[in-house]
Amino acid sequence: MTQPLNILLIDDEIDFVETTGKRLIRRGYSAKTALTCAEGLEIIASGWPEVVVLDVMLPDRDGMDCLREIKGKWPTLPVIMLTGHASMETGLHGLECGASDYCLKPIDLETLVEKIAIAHRESRAPGA
Amino acid sequence: MSSLFDRLISLFRGTPRLAPAELQAAFRSHYKDFRALLTANNNALELMAEMEQALGAGQPFGMAFIRGNCTALSVNIYKMIHHLTRLADGRYGELDQPFRAITKQLEQVIASKHVNTEGANILPMAEVDASTVDQVGEKMANLGEARNRIGLRTPDGFVITATAARQFIEANDLQVEINRRLKGLDIDNLEELYTVSAGIQGLISNAPLPAELEEAILGHHQQLDTAPEAELLVALRSSALGEDSSNISFAGQYRTQLNVSREFVTQAYKEIVAGKYKSQAIVYRQQRGFRHQDVHMCVGCLRMVDAAISGVMYSRAPDDPRSPFVIIQAAPGLASTVVDGSAASEQLRVSRTAPYPIVHRASATEQSQTLTEPQAAELATVGVRLEEHFGTPQDIEWSIDRAGLLYILQSRPLGHSVSEEVRESSKHSATPNDLPAPVLSGGVCASQGVGYGPVFTVRSSLDLLRFPKGAVLVIETPYPDWASLLNRAVAVVSETGQMAAHLATVAREFGIPAIFGMHQALATLENNSLVTVDATAGKVYEGRVEPLLALAPPKPNLMAGSPVYKILTEALVHITPLNLTDPASPFFRPEGCQTLHDLTRFCHEKAVVEMFTFGERYGFDDKAAKQLVVENSPAQWWVIDLDDGFTPDFDPESRYVHLGHITSVPMQAIWQGMMAFPWAGPPPVSLGGLGSIIFQSTRNPSLDPGVRSAMAAKNYFLISKNFCNLSVRLGYHFALVEANLGEFLTENYVSFQFKGGAADENRRLLRIRLISEILNEFGFRVEQKVDAMTARIEKKPGPSLLERLRVLGYLLIHTRQIDMVMADQGMAANYREKIMADLHTLMDIPTEG
Numbered sequence: 007m008t009q010p011l012n013i014l015l016i017d018d019e020i021d022f023v024e025t026t027g028k029r030l031i032r033r034g035y036s037a038k039t040a041l042t043c044a045e046g047l048e049i050i051a052s053g054w055p056e057v058v059v060l061d062v063m064l065p066d067r068d069g070m071d072c073l074r075e076i077k078g079k080w081p082t083l084p085v086i087m088l089t090g091h092a093s094m095e096t097g098l099h100g101l102e103c104g105a106s107d108y109c110l111k112p113i114d115l116e117t118l119v120e121k122i123a124i125a126h127r128e129s130r131a132p133g134a
Numbered sequence: 135m136s137s138l139f140d141r142l143i144s145l146f147r148g149t150p151r152l153a154p155a156e157l158q159a160a161f162r163s164h165y166k167d168f169r170a171l172l173t174a175n176n177n178a179l180e181l182m183a184e185m186e187q188a189l190g191a192g193q194p195f196g197m198a199f200i201r202g203n204c205t206a207l208s209v210n211i212y213k214m215i216h217h218l219t220r221l222a223d224g225r226y227g228e229l230d231q232p233f234r235a236i237t238k239q240l241e242q243v244i245a246s247k248h249v250n251t252e253g254a255n256i257l258p259m260a261e262v263d264a265s266t267v268d269q270v271g272e273k274m275a276n277l278g279e280a281r282n283r284i285g286l287r288t289p290d291g292f293v294i295t296a297t298a299a300r301q302f303i304e305a306n307d308l309q310v311e312i313n314r315r316l317k318g319l320d321i322d323n324l325e326e327l328y329t330v331s332a333g334i335q336g337l338i339s340n341a342p343l344p345a346e347l348e349e350a351i352l353g354h355h356q357q358l359d360t361a362p363e364a365e366l367l368v369a370l371r372s373s374a375l376g377e378d379s380s381n382i383s384f385a386g387q388y389r390t391q392l393n394v395s396r397e398f399v400t401q402a403y404k405e406i407v408a409g410k411y412k413s414q415a416i417v418y419r420q421q422r423g424f425r426h427q428d429v430h431m432c433v434g435c436l437r438m439v440d441a442a443i444s445g446v447m448y449s450r451a452p453d454d455p456r457s458p459f460v461i462i463q464a465a466p467g468l469a470s471t472v473v474d475g476s477a478a479s480e481q482l483r484v485s486r487t488a489p490y491p492i493v494h495r496a497s498a499t500e501q502s503q504t505l506t507e508p509q510a511a512e513l514a515t516v517g518v519r520l521e522e523h524f525g526t527p528q529d530i531e532w533s534i535d536r537a538g539l540l541y542i543l544q545s546r547p548l549g550h551s552v553s554e555e556v557r558e559s560s561k562h563s564a565t566p567n568d569l570p571a572p573v574l575s576g577g578v579c580a581s582q583g584v585g586y587g588p589v590f591t592v593r594s595s596l597d598l599l600r601f602p603k604g605a606v607l608v609i610e611t612p613y614p615d616w617a618s619l620l621n622r623a624v625a626v627v628s629e630t631g632q633m634a635a636h637l638a639t640v641a642r643e644f645g646i647p648a649i650f651g652m653h654q655a656l657a658t659l660e661n662n663s664l665v666t667v668d669a670t671a672g673k674v675y676e677g678r679v680e681p682l683l684a685l686a687p688p689k690p691n692l693m694a695g696s697p698v699y700k701i702l703t704e705a706l707v708h709i710t711p712l713n714l715t716d717p718a719s720p721f722f723r724p725e726g727c728q729t730l731h732d733l734t735r736f737c738h739e740k741a742v743v744e745m746f747t748f749g750e751r752y753g754f755d756d757k758a759a760k761q762l763v764v765e766n767s768p769a770q771w772w773v774i775d776l777d778d779g780f781t782p783d784f785d786p787e788s789r790y791v792h793l794g795h796i797t798s799v800p801m802q803a804i805w806q807g808m809m810a811f812p813w814a815g816p817p818p819v820s821l822g823g824l825g826s827i828i829f830q831s832t833r834n835p836s837l838d839p840g841v842r843s844a845m846a847a848k849n850y851f852l853i854s855k856n857f858c859n860l861s862v863r864l865g866y867h868f869a870l871v872e873a874n875l876g877e878f879l880t881e882n883y884v885s886f887q888f889k890g891g892a893a894d895e896n897r898r899l900l901r902i903r904l905i906s907e908i909l910n911e912f913g914f915r916v917e918q919k920v921d922a923m924t925a926r927i928e929k930k931p932g933p934s935l936l937e938r939l940r941v942l943g944y945l946l947i948h949t950r951q952i953d954m955v956m957a958d959q960g961m962a963a964n965y966r967e968k969i970m971a972d973l974h975t976l977m978d979i980p981t982e983g
Contacts, residue, residue, distance in 0.1 A: 090317050092198065092205040094241055101212050108209045110202045112318040120880040128170060 010036045011126060014055035016046035016072070017088070018065045022111070026059075029115050035122075041065070043072035050080060057122050057129075060105075062089035062096055070099060077104035084125035088113065164221055164748055165777050165854070169881075171217035171741045172857075172874060176883045176928050178210040178734045182710050183915055183926075189702055197427075198317075200702050201244055207709065208237050211730050214737040221744040229736070232727040236708050243704045255298035256350050259291050259436070269295040271373030271432035273544060276524070280542050284523050286516060288542050291368065291436035292354045296375055298347055299407050299431045306341040309427075312411070316426065321417045324599045324618075331413040338408035339401070348400055351435070355399055358437055367393045367438040370402045371544070372409060375430040392468060393438055407431045414618035418640075428697055439541045441533035443504045444468050445479060446634035447513055448548055449486075449521035449528045452642065453582055459483040459493060460514040463634045464504045468533070479632060482510055490514040512540055520545045529639070569681065572673035574627070574658055576651070579669050580612075580638035583647030584682045585625030586666045589659045592616060606667055608659050612637035612650055620644045625667035627655045627674060649674070715922065742859060745776060745852060759850065760791035764809075771849050773801075779853035798853035800873040800884075803936040804860060807943020811972050858939075862946060871942050875932040883928035884938045886914070889921065904966060905949055908973070912941050940976045948972070 013035050017023045023039040030037040038054065040046035043064050049055060058076065062069035069087070076085055087100040090111040097108040106125035109118070181203050188199065215229045253269045262270050262278030270278065270293040281288040303309055315330050343351075359366040370391045391402045409415065410431045419426060445464035451457035465479035480497035482505060484490055490511035505513070513532065520528045524547065531544040590605035592598055598619065601607070607623040609616060612631035617640045620626070626641055631650035641648040647669035659665060659674065666679040675682070707729075714722050714732045717739050727733045762771040773779070773791050779798040780791060796802060852859040856876045862869040870887040888905060898921045906916045906923055914925035927938055948969060 092201040094201075094205045094208045094237055094244075097205040097209045098212055098237070101209060101216075108205070110206060117880070120878045124173070124878055124880060128166065 010034055011122070012036045012038075012054050012056045013122060014038050014040065014046060014049055014058045016040045016043065016058065016064065017061035018042065018063070019061070026115070026118070030119070033115075033119065035119075043067050043069070043075075046072070047075065050076060050083065055083065057126050058083060058085045059088050059118070059122070060085050062087055062091065062100070070096065070103065073100060073103050073105060082129055084129040086118075086121055086125055088118075161748065162777070164745065167217040167220045168741055168745050168776070169857070169874075171214050171221070171737060172872075172883075173881045174210040174213040174217070175734055175738050176874075176881065178207055178214065178730070179926060180928050181207045181210070182731060185702065185706060186710055189699070189706065197244075197698055197701070200698065200705060204240055204244060204705060204709075207730060208240070211733050211737075214734060214741075218737045218741050218744070221741055226724060226737075226740060228724045229727065229733065232724060233733060236728070236730055236733070239708050240705055243701060243708070246701065246704075253295060253297050255295055255301060255347055256354050257293045257295055258354070259288065259293070259434075262293055268375065269293070269297065269432070270434075271296070271375045271430070273371065273373035273546060274432060274434045275373075276545050277434065277542065279523065280520060280545055284519060286519070286542050287539060289369070289436040289439055290358055291434060292358075293373065294351060294403060294433045294435060296430035296432050298350075299433075301344055301347055302341070302404070302407060303338075305344040308337060308341060311337065312426075316416070319416070321420055322603075322622075324413075324601070327413050327416065327618075328595075328599070331411055331416055334411040335405075335408040338411070339404050341404070343400055343404065351400060351403065352396075355396060355435065358435075359396075365395060367395060368399065369434075369436050369438050369543075370394055370399070370406055371434040371436065372406045373432040373434050374410065375428070375432060399435070403433055403435075406433050414615065417618050417621060436543075439533040439543070440535050441468050442466070442536045442538075443509075444531075444533040445504075447517050447528075447530040447532060448634075449517040449530070450548065452548055452633060453579070458486050460486055460490075460517040462505065462510060462513055462517075463632055466504055479634075480504060481632065484510050484514040486514065486518050509534060509538075509540075516540065516542065569679060570675055570677075572668075572675050573665070574652055574655060574674040575672060576653060577627075577649040577672050578633055578651050579672055580626070580628075580631070580633045580635070580648040580650040581641035581646060582670045583625075583645065584666065584668050584670070584685055585623075585647045586664070586678050586683055587624040588662050588664055591656060591659070591661055592619065606659075606665055608655055610656060614640075620646050625669065626650075627652050627659065627667060629653060629655045712919075715919070742852070746774070746850075759848075761789060762851075763790045763792045771851065773851045773853060775854070776852055776857065777854035779855055779857075796853070797855050798851070798858050799856060799932070799936070800858035800875055800939055801851050801853045801860070803939035804858065804871060804873075804943040804946075807940035807945075807976060808947045810940070810944060810976050811948070869946055871939070871946070873935060873939055875935050879929045879931065882930060882932065882935055883926065884914075884935050884942070885927075886923075886925040886942050888923050888925075901949060905945060908945065908966070908969060909941075911970075912938055912973070914938070937977055941973055944973060944976060945969075 013030055015023045015027055015030075015037060017039075018041050020041065023041070027037040027039045038049055040049055043066050046058070046060070050058065060069055060073060060076070064072060069089075073085055073087065076083065081104065084106040085104070087097075087105045087108040088111060089096070089108075092110050100108045106128065107121050109121060185200075185203050211233060215226070215233060218229070219226050257266060257270055259278060259281060262274055263282050264275050264279050266278065267275040274293045277288050280286045312334050315334055319326065319330055321327055355366075355368070358368070372390060391406065394402045410426075410429060416426075419429060443464055443466055445462060447463070448461040451459060451461055460483070462482040462484060463479045464482070480495065482492055482496075483494040484492050492507060492510050516532075517528065517530060520530060520542075524545070527548040528545045529548040530542060533541050533543060535541065585606065587604050587606045588602070589608050590597075590601055591608045592601060593610070595615075598616075601619050601622055603622045604624055605622070607616065607619055607626045608628075609626070610629045612626075612628045612635045614636040616626075616637055620637075620640055621644065623646055626637070626646060626648035628637075628648070628650045629652060631637070633650065635650065638648060638650060647667055649667065649669045649672055652672070652674070655674075664677055666675040666677065666682055667673075668675070668679075668682050709730045711729050712731045712735060713728050714726055714735045716722060722736065722739070724736065727736055759772040759774050762769050762773050768790060773796065779796065779801070781795045781797055784791065784795040793805065796805075849862045850860070857874045858872070860869075860871040862871075868887075868889045871885070873884040874881050876882060886909070888902065902918060902921055902923050906918050906925070909916050909925045913930075914927050916923060916925045927935065
């Protein structure tokens with residue numbers, strides 16, 4: 007990896023975002039965290055993130071809503087949905103709204119890191 | 135990248151329909167979709183295999199597993215459809231219809247409700263029977279049956295129903311918080327389990343009851359108070375909904391509180407409701423496939439019986455459903471002392487036929503004789519009557535009060551640990567001779583079977599946390615609390631206790647061998663020493679006693695018959711059956727997809743075809759497929775480069791490609807396997823036969839059948855640096871090898887499909903079985919359907935997959951003619967040996983590329 011990948015985690019579960027963020031940094035990624043959608047949008051607006059990991063349930067608004075806004079404004083920014091509440095309906099809805107992937111907690115870091123890397127690669131490949 | 139660009143331009147030069155830059159973009163975009171589709175396919179197939187394994191293996195799983203896997207599965211199939219329609223320039227959109235239909239059915243299966251909890255929050259015992267089971271739980275429903283339908287004496291009282299429990303939890307909005315704490319809980323991490331369990335129980339016990347419910351409980355309690363001279367004491371008994379269904383008992387998993395006075399009734403009620411989340415109950419439900427939300431804690435509030443003698447009765451011996459005896463355990467005082475294993479009781483065997491004589495009586499001392507003959511006979515009558523009413527042997531708790539009146543406190547189906555066939559077979563197999571001398575001998579068999587492992591003594595909750603998986607649990611007293619260890623233990627030895635103890639019931643259900651009442655167990659068995667426990671014979675041996683272990687019956691599938699098991703079974707109906715097996719069939723169409731597996735199969739097949747025909751659609755000339763040159767002679771193999779599968783110095787104008795120009799790592803590995811061993815010659819029985827002709831055809835261009843246009847006629851490698859798809863049609867066989875070995879494990883896999891053969895059906899089947907066995911040994915997951923098989927291995931590191939590819943390459947060449955000799959089992963065994971020897975040599979070849 008020449009330049010560390012910038013990853014934004016948006017999730018209101020403080021324990022989860024903080025430990026995941028730290029572990030990603032230990033693996034050579036750059037990671038920032040946001041506890042609300044509004045906070046996340048602010049960081050995205052700065053142009054920093056290259057991949058976003060987004061929880062489906064956020065305190066300030068519906069994660070799906072948040073996803074729609076992100077993909078509306080930044081259609082090429084890959085967003086991975088991550089949630090503790092599995093539902094086929096929201097999973098498919100998330101993909102329809104442009105999410106790169108939809109994953110379930112608990113997820114081991116190894117798998118998450120690969121999903122992030124793959125989502126990033128796909129977003130940069132031609133014809134995206 | 136410029137070389138690739140140039141190459142593509144030249145490829146497209148023949149019939150230019152798009153500008154070169156556009157063509158290049160289109161091609162790379164297609165390849166990207168193809169790769170993403172393969173990854174999704176990989177994930178989907180792995181998820182399906184996981185679900186099937188869960189069903190077969192009897193490993194515990196919960197609704198979260200089903201919901202999570204179904205979601206991940208549908209997400210991946212959605213992706214496959216999405217990428218296929220892009221690959222096919224918008225075609226196959228009609229796949230959306232079957233996909234929506236199948237996911238809708240799946241959602242209905244997952245959402246299906248298996249219990250109904252509407253109704254009154256209190257029901258008096260006089261109104262309770264089997265028809266109220268969804269309100270009062272099975273324990274109380276059975277007691278109501280005994281009272282109101284059979285006319286037996288049971289304590290007066292009422293049931294605080296499932297509705298009440300729901301009102302209580304909802305009024306305090308506790309369920310979301312409870313689910314949050316249970317989410318992702320690892321039941322093997324005992325410390326975490328106990329912390330979470332204690333936290334949730336505290337949450338419930340400390341929450342206030344809704345005022346209306348508290349009034350109702352105290353009001354009904356007041357009506358029981360008919361004897362003003364003595365304080366009214368009640369027993370609160372848990373009666374979880376579903377707890378006794380289909381022979382599954384939550385024995386001892388929930389609380390019963392005895393001798394509760396009026397001021398503690400509501401607190402005791404809350405604690406019993408909280409007991410739904412006792413650690414062993416959480417583990418138990420997860421192992422047995424109960425959804426937490428489907429288990430509702432109903433509570434019976436019953437007047438205490440002033441017991442002179444109490445005990446447990448089995449209407450048949452637990453290890454023999456046809457036994458002619460009722461088995462009674464009795465002790466002075468309350469029944470709970472027998473059940474929790476703490477009292478030394480006497481055991482009686484009483485005939486099931488009038489006049490119900492006592493056949494055998496075992497008491498610790500003369501004084502501990504508790505039951506008179508008429509009492510034993512009365513009990514036996516009741517036991518037989520309860521069994522007749524419920525239609526299955528019963529496990530009954532009873533008390534006889536100081537006035538000599540018999541009360542039934544509980545009656546539930548008697549759990550049997552092993553199926554009848556297993557029990558029969560283990561009975562026929564006699565105890566082996568030449569056994570070493572046991573270190574311990576005696577006790578009672580609380581649960582049949584043989585187990586082997588290191589001794590681990592548990593004296594306190596601290597030991598509980600340290601209990602290792604696979605150990606022999608050695609205890610002084612079989613407290614119900616130890617039940618949470620039973621999924622980790624291989625056997626149980628207890629110094630005290632009887633087969634009526636709750637721990638024995640649970641051990642029987644789990645199929646864990648257990649000896650109770652084994653004196654000196656703690657003193658004799660040293661921690662960490664390895665022992666073999668023969669619970670059936672009541673003996674413990676030092677070390678591993680193989681002849682005894684060979685007798686051990688298989689463990690029962692604990693999940694079978696549970697609600698979650700049923701849901702997974704129903705869900706799999708829409709997931710795993712494969713109806714689209716033959717791409718040439720007229721039913722191989724989007725409308726033909728009936729399951730998610732069909733969709734993956736369809737998408738994958740069409741994606742490969744799309745990549746294959748990309749050139750046709752976009753104006754590749756027929757030079758796109760290069761004939762492979764090996765050792766300066768053209769072979770009957772063609773190679774199509776999808777991306778970066780050839781070296782940069784390869785001349786794109788050439789009709790041929792030399793092996794040395796191939797950069798595809800998986801293709802090189804397959805080729806290595808194919809060429810590692812020269813074909814040893816035709817098998818003796820078919821000298822000069824079909825097999826050798828087929829083999830010849832792979833190297834001799836003059837035998838090329840000459841059909842050029844159809845993909846079916848040639849053997850093609852579709853490659854990139856990390857990817858290879860090889861379809862082989864040799865004579866009567868069809869084989870497909872596909873592999874991706876990239877930088878991400880998520881994308882790595884090797885798959886193999888094989889079908890057909892020239893010989894008669896019997897030989898073809900034998901050959902497929904041989905290939906299946908070999909691939910199994912190399913870690914493939916193999917599925918066989920008539921004379922077609924598929925084998926997959928995924929998410930493994932590159933080097934190990936390269937080994938597997940060499941194995942497949944070898945098998946492609948060397949098994950083709952095997953069906954010619956397959957009729958002869960002895961010869962088949964010889965071939966198998968030779969093949970395995972070759973393959974192990976292949977494993978040692980250093981990886982190239």
